[in-house]
Amino acid sequence: MKNFIILLLLFNFLTVFHFSSAADSVYDSFVKCFSENKIPDSQISKIVYTPNSPSFTNVLESYIRNRRFNVSTTPKPSIIVTPTAEIHVSAAVLCAKKFGVQLKIRSGGHDYEGISYVSDSTFIVLDMFNFRSINVDLEEETAWVQSGALLGELYYRIWEKSRVHGFPAGICPTVGVGGHISGAGYGNLLRKYGLTVDHVIDAKIVDSNGVVLDRKSMGEDLFWAIRGGGGGSFGVILAYKIKLVPVPPSVTIFRLENFFDRNATESVFQYQQIVDKMDDDLFIRVLLQPITRNRQRTVRATFIGLFLGDSSRLLKITDSIFPKLGLQKTDCHEMPWINSVLFWANYDNTTSPSVLLSRTPDSVNFLKRKSDYVKSPISISNLQSIFRKMIQIGKVGMVFNSYGGRMSEISESETPFPHRAGNLFKIQYSVNWNEEGEEADKNYINQIRELYSFMAPFVSKNPREAYLNYRDLDIGTTDNGKKSYSQGKVYGVKYFKGNFDRLVKIKSAVDPDNVFRNEQSIPVMPFRGRKTRK
Numbered sequence: 001m002k003n004f005i006i007l008l009l010l011f012n013f014l015t016v017f018h019f020s021s022a023a024d025s026v027y028d029s030f031v032k033c034f035s036e037n038k039i040p041d042s043q044i045s046k047i048v049y050t051p052n053s054p055s056f057t058n059v060l061e062s063y064i065r066n067r068r069f070n071v072s073t074t075p076k077p078s079i080i081v082t083p084t085a086e087i088h089v090s091a092a093v094l095c096a097k098k099f100g101v102q103l104k105i106r107s108g109g110h111d112y113e114g115i116s117y118v119s120d121s122t123f124i125v126l127d128m129f130n131f132r133s134i135n136v137d138l139e140e141e142t143a144w145v146q147s148g149a150l151l152g153e154l155y156y157r158i159w160e161k162s163r164v165h166g167f168p169a170g171i172c173p174t175v176g177v178g179g180h181i182s183g184a185g186y187g188n189l190l191r192k193y194g195l196t197v198d199h200v201i202d203a204k205i206v207d208s209n210g211v212v213l214d215r216k217s218m219g220e221d222l223f224w225a226i227r228g229g230g231g232g233s234f235g236v237i238l239a240y241k242i243k244l245v246p247v248p249p250s251v252t253i254f255r256l257e258n259f260f261d262r263n264a265t266e267s268v269f270q271y272q273q274i275v276d277k278m279d280d281d282l283f284i285r286v287l288l289q290p291i292t293r294n295r296q297r298t299v300r301a302t303f304i305g306l307f308l309g310d311s312s313r314l315l316k317i318t319d320s321i322f323p324k325l326g327l328q329k330t331d332c333h334e335m336p337w338i339n340s341v342l343f344w345a346n347y348d349n350t351t352s353p354s355v356l357l358s359r360t361p362d363s364v365n366f367l368k369r370k371s372d373y374v375k376s377p378i379s380i381s382n383l384q385s386i387f388r389k390m391i392q393i394g395k396v397g398m399v400f401n402s403y404g405g406r407m408s409e410i411s412e413s414e415t416p417f418p419h420r421a422g423n424l425f426k427i428q429y430s431v432n433w434n435e436e437g438e439e440a441d442k443n444y445i446n447q448i449r450e451l452y453s454f455m456a457p458f459v460s461k462n463p464r465e466a467y468l469n470y471r472d473l474d475i476g477t478t479d480n481g482k483k484s485y486s487q488g489k490v491y492g493v494k495y496f497k498g499n500f501d502r503l504v505k506i507k508s509a510v511d512p513d514n515v516f517r518n519e520q521s522i523p524v525m526p527f528r529g530r531k532t533r534k
């Protein structure tokens with residue numbers, strides 16, 4: 001027994017020693033390599049954190065947005081690098097390449113599978129939060145936005161200068177620009193203006209040779225790839241230049257609830273008939289959530305709308321094509337665009353826009369997301385069986401986001417994001433929980449997988465399409481970028497359809513050594529990959 005305890009202690013000591021020495025040696029190698037890359041020691045000590053630094057944990061946890069990856073068993077990086085200058089980014093890329101250590105790039109940390117700060121290989125995190133300047137040029141109606149800026153900060157900086165400009169990007173203000181735009185990006189201006197990447201006009205990146213490139217020097221292929229092909233495959237995004245869009249001085253919002261045990265099925269059914277054809281100024285999201293109401297299990301359908309116009313024009317539209325919504329004048333609230341941003345982010349109407357400058361969300365849950373695309377309306381009786389299934393499963397919700405409008409006018413190959421014409425709406429499956437532990441994780445992840453599999457007959461097939469920014473490792477991985485092409489193709493065609501091949505060609509040309517790799521990165525071309533090197 002005594003021997004056993006000693007052995008156990010020795011084992012513990014050895015494993016701890018082993019881990020800290022591995023991290024120490026990564027640290028030492030990087031410090032040396034940073035010096036060789038002309039970074040002064042005084043700067044290195046400010047931008048490199050080891051697990052022994054007192055602030056390591058705080059820096060790591062600051063941009064964790066899924067509690068599933070904030071537990072003791074979550075693999076931790078050997079070091080975190082927090083660059084404050086371009087040369088720091090270049091050095092991090094060159095040193096990671098030199099040592100074959102995986103580089104995980106993080107901007108806002110909202111990746112649903114945490115792949116910007118978790119890995120099962122030895123890895124370092126390049127954390128871009130210091131790169132967060134935003135320069136709005138109203139004359140040009142453009143802005144340069146660094147990758148570590150958050151969407152809320154961008155909306156605020158636009159609003160500061162103009163009440164009639166906006167930007168078509170995500171609804172959650174704490175999402176980071178770096179991951180959001182490199183993964184396409186959309187929000188409630190989708191039907192009017194398309195995706196976020198449809199409004200990107202220039203970019204600055206650091207490539208796999210540590211070289212800083214802009215649109216002109218990177219060329220149109222790479223510039224195409226970084227507008228939706230996913231961050232972490234092609235380089236480190238330093239900044240994007242975006243084109244602002246006009247918004248009216250006043251917009252209209254509404255939020256209406258209906259229930260399965262009332263007439264929600266009919267309103268959701270009618271939604272599907274008109275959703276892709278309604279006026280481009282109108283965007284309607286439907287949240288479906290199993291709940292208990294009047295001591296009965298039911299499904300609540302919440303219809304949330306944004307209309308780029310006044311309520312009388314909106315009511316004319318909904319009365320004529322969507323009477324089952326039951327929208328009344330009293331449900332409509334007119335307000336400046338920036339207040340609609342706050343409303344969609346669930347702030348009440350007394351909240352000041354300055355809340356958008358806050359970089360921390362109000363709460364962080366355990367969560368899992370999945371996605372699907374719907375191309376033809378689901379019948380009333382199928383909707384009923386879906387609602388019954390949701391009640392039976394327990395906690396999983398769905399969000400429908402209306403397509404059509406501008407999305408149908410842009411070709412599938414214009415950007416890597418292929419889900420354009422022919423879609424009625426996108427589904428996001430969603431489950432949040434607060435219980436800690438593997439049992440809970442397993443339970444809720446099984447629940448979401450069960451609904452996803454139940455939905456198969458009603459959604460896109462061959463491939464079953466998915467939205468990259470709703471990262472879902474269930475649909476395939478490449479063993480962390482190590483095995484490549486055939487595994488990569490499995491998720492690649494779901495995220496990118498026919499654009500996958502072009503992404504692979506570009507990847508093979510710009511990063512033949514696969515420096516930028518992760519669980520779902522773009523693989524290098526088999527066999528002939530290296531020959532395409534320029």
Ligand SMILES: Cc1cc2nc3c(=O)[nH]c(=O)nc-3n(C[C@H](O)[C@H](O)[C@H](O)COP(=O)(O)OP(=O)(O)OC[C@H]3O[C@@H](n4cnc5c(N)ncnc54)[C@H](O)[C@@H]3O)c2cc1C
Nearest residue numbers: 107108109110111170171172176178179180186231232237
């Ligand atoms: C609460 C919440 C709400 C959301 N709402 C929306 C929405 O309305 N619309 C929408 O389209 N999406 C939405 N998303 C998804 C979101 O767009 C993606 O998760 C996006 O990738 C997050 O970007 P990030 O910088 O915050 O994430 P990160 O986790 O930092 O990065 C995501 C991916 O991009 C890579 N990456 C990050 N920065 C860089 C960089 N500078 N250079 C190269 N690669 C980089 C990472 O390595 C990782 O692979 C939401 C997510 C959450 C958690």
Ligand SMILES: *[C@@H]1O[C@H](CO)[C@@H](O)[C@H](O)[C@H]1NC(C)=O
Nearest residue numbers: 061063064065066067070364
């Ligand atoms: C992560 O876990 C730590 C320690 O339990 C906790 O203090 C912190 O608030 C958590 N952060 C997030 C984002 O979950």
Ligand SMILES: *[C@@H]1O[C@H](CO)[C@@H](O)[C@H](O)[C@H]1NC(C)=O
Nearest residue numbers: 262263264267323324325326
């Ligand atoms: C839905 O049903 C309720 C009663 O259950 C009724 O008052 C309401 O008018 C109906 N709404 C529509 C849009 O049909």
Ligand SMILES: *[C@@H]1O[C@H](CO)[C@@H](O)[C@H](O)[C@H]1NC(C)=O
Nearest residue numbers: 332333334335348349350351
């Ligand atoms: C703000 O919200 C409250 C409560 O929902 C509502 O009573 C009030 O009319 C709203 N004010 C405006 C200006 O919309």
